[in-house]
Amino acid sequence: MVGTEKQTEWFGRPSEYLPGISIDCVIIGFNGHQLHILLLKMKKLNQWMLPGGFVHKDEDMDHAASRILEQRTGIRLPYLKQFHTFGELNRRDNSPLVNLTSPLDERFREITEWLKQRFISLGYLSLIDMHCSVPSPDVLSETCRWTPVQEIPELVYDHNRIAEKALEQIRNQINYLPVGMSLLPEKFTMKEYQTLYEEILQKKLDRANFQKKILKLGFLNRLEKHLTGGAHKAPYLYAFNPEKYNELLEKGIGYMS
Amino acid sequence: MVGTEKQTEWFGRPSEYLPGISIDCVIIGFNGHQLHILLLKMKKLNQWMLPGGFVHKDEDMDHAASRILEQRTGIRLPYLKQFHTFGELNRRDNSPLVNLTSPLDERFREITEWLKQRFISLGYLSLIDMHCSVPSPDVLSETCRWTPVQEIPELVYDHNRIAEKALEQIRNQINYLPVGMSLLPEKFTMKEYQTLYEEILQKKLDRANFQKKILKLGFLNRLEKHLTGGAHKAPYLYAFNPEKYNELLEKGIGYMS
Numbered sequence: 001m002v003g004t005e006k007q008t009e010w011f012g013r014p015s016e017y018l019p020g021i022s023i024d025c026v027i028i029g030f031n032g033h034q035l036h037i038l039l040l041k042m043k044k045l046n047q048w049m050l051p052g053g054f055v056h057k058d059e060d061m062d063h064a065a066s067r068i069l070e071q072r073t074g075i076r077l078p079y080l081k082q083f084h085t086f087g088e089l090n091r092r093d094n095s096p097l098v099n100l101t102s103p104l105d106e107r108f109r110e111i112t113e114w115l116k117q118r119f120i121s122l123g124y125l126s127l128i129d130m131h132c133s134v135p136s137p138d139v140l141s142e143t144c145r146w147t148p149v150q151e152i153p154e155l156v157y158d159h160n161r162i163a164e165k166a167l168e169q170i171r172n173q174i175n176y177l178p179v180g181m182s183l184l185p186e187k188f189t190m191k192e193y194q195t196l197y198e199e200i201l202q203k204k205l206d207r208a209n210f211q212k213k214i215l216k217l218g219f220l221n222r223l224e225k226h227l228t229g230g231a232h233k234a235p236y237l238y239a240f241n242p243e244k245y246n247e248l249l250e251k252g253i254g255y256m257s
Numbered sequence: 258m259v260g261t262e263k264q265t266e267w268f269g270r271p272s273e274y275l276p277g278i279s280i281d282c283v284i285i286g287f288n289g290h291q292l293h294i295l296l297l298k299m300k301k302l303n304q305w306m307l308p309g310g311f312v313h314k315d316e317d318m319d320h321a322a323s324r325i326l327e328q329r330t331g332i333r334l335p336y337l338k339q340f341h342t343f344g345e346l347n348r349r350d351n352s353p354l355v356n357l358t359s360p361l362d363e364r365f366r367e368i369t370e371w372l373k374q375r376f377i378s379l380g381y382l383s384l385i386d387m388h389c390s391v392p393s394p395d396v397l398s399e400t401c402r403w404t405p406v407q408e409i410p411e412l413v414y415d416h417n418r419i420a421e422k423a424l425e426q427i428r429n430q431i432n433y434l435p436v437g438m439s440l441l442p443e444k445f446t447m448k449e450y451q452t453l454y455e456e457i458l459q460k461k462l463d464r465a466n467f468q469k470k471i472l473k474l475g476f477l478n479r480l481e482k483h484l485t486g487g488a489h490k491a492p493y494l495y496a497f498n499p500e501k502y503n504e505l506l507e508k509g510i511g512y513m514s
Contacts, residue, residue, distance in 0.1 A: 018277055018375065018377070019276050019277060020275055020276060020277060020278065021277065021278070021377055055344075057375065058346060059346065060344060060345050060346050061342070061344025061345070062344070062345075064344075082341065084339065085318070085339060085342045085379055087312075087317060087318025087319070087321075087379065088317050088318070088319075089315060089316065089317050118275065118314065120278055120318065120377075120379075122342055122344065122377075172433070175509075252432075252509075
């Protein structure tokens with residue numbers, strides 16, 4: 001199959017989907033230095049977007065979010081958290097996708113016509129360890145890539161706002177979301193943990209104070225140092241005590257207070 | 258106009274609305290003793306529900322929420338907070354409304370047919386001073402009434418779940434929502450404030466401890482006692498210092514920690 005045929009095949013028929021409802025996924029990762037967001041780049045168009053899609057008529061919304069993410073990026077997450085629904089009238093104004101119409105392909109035209117309707121989009125969020133998640137683009141996309149959140153390009157529709165709203169929610173709910181255990185690898189340094197908090201809160205934190213407060217909460221296990229070569233200079237590694245962490249999270253890990 | 262005609266007139270035509278999308282409002286009040294929720298009772302059917310409705314094709318979702326609340330209950334709120342979107346496939350199963358069809362009225366039948374489709378519902382929430390908000394039922398409803406949240410009857414569709422989810426969110430975000438300033442009257446006693454927290458958290462709090470912690474945060478002004486008759490026995494009245502309150506709220510009023 002040539003490109004367009006493959007794409008229409010992949011999409012199926014508009015009549016399979018709920019009209020006017022879409023899902024967009026904000027997937028956040030951390031590489032030890034910077035927060036990253038998962039973005040797709042549309043084929044042919046020089047246009048980036050959040051991984052998103054549409055809901056089958058016989059499908060729960062939450063299930064649709066997982067399916068869409070996997071179909072579009074190859075990343076499988078059993079659970080994504082719904083964080084906000086975007087229902088502004090003008091949220092898809094000036095859409096570049098509307099101009100995709102190819103007069104040569106009837107089904108492709110049917111799809112692009114369908115895409116012109118008003119859509120309400122449900123935003124879903126997940127925080128994941130980006131080292132364990134290698135994304136791969138779907139047939140509609142040229143690239144699927146982790147991008148530093150400080151370098152998010154201009155996205156389609158209101159996707160910049162959707163991404164910003166998700167990051168704002170992570171910031172505001174930092175004490176109630178499992179940011180550490182979701183975003184850090186199994187073993188990590190205190191510096192990586194602090195950098196994660198600094199990246200989310202967008203401000204520098206005092207090292208001694210951060211370490212003292214975090215350790216006092218008692219949800220980290222300090223691991224043995226492996227004494228090889230110059231390893232006496234290596235920093236301690238830590239791992240989470242999941243029971244203690246989840247117990248504290250319910251009340252809020254109020255390290256900032 | 259007779260009943261049904263009035264109702265179809267009020268509703269307009271299904272084609273004016275976005276298909277498959279509805280809004281349900283959870284409006285919470287407090288009378289000094291108990292949390293209350295605003296409920297409507299459908300005419301003819303012995304069936305209670307949240308105030309809800311549908312979105313015009315040319316209307317922002319947030320605006321629709323305010324309009325629907327005012328049309329259905331007479332209560333005017335410029336802003337309601339979107340708190341969750343309900344998209345389960347079976348959320349409207351066993352709906353009693355589907356049986357409303359009157360074979361005598363074509364437009365009424367058109368509306369009831371439209372109501373049979375799958376709906377995704379956006380839940381909106383507001384906390385208000387119930388003394389300042391006298392509800393009045395719309396043409397579809399027999400009654401519009403504040404009901405204690407401990408006595409919520411069986412509601413249509415998944416409305417019990419929507420109400421429960423809203424109350425759960427108020428409980429979880431008690432430190433970040435302006436529960437006190439939204440739900441209490443202008444002047445109130447410390448006992449009323451404590452009862453409000455106890456009602457939200459669904460547990461008893463220690464009186465001395467509560468008072469000490471709240472006063473220490475410094476966002477309450479203690480008002481003068483009016484010394485008349487037996488007034489020396491009357492408790493102190495308090496009022497909020499809005500600037501201080503809002504400033505603290507941003508970081509979370511962590512009185513529980």
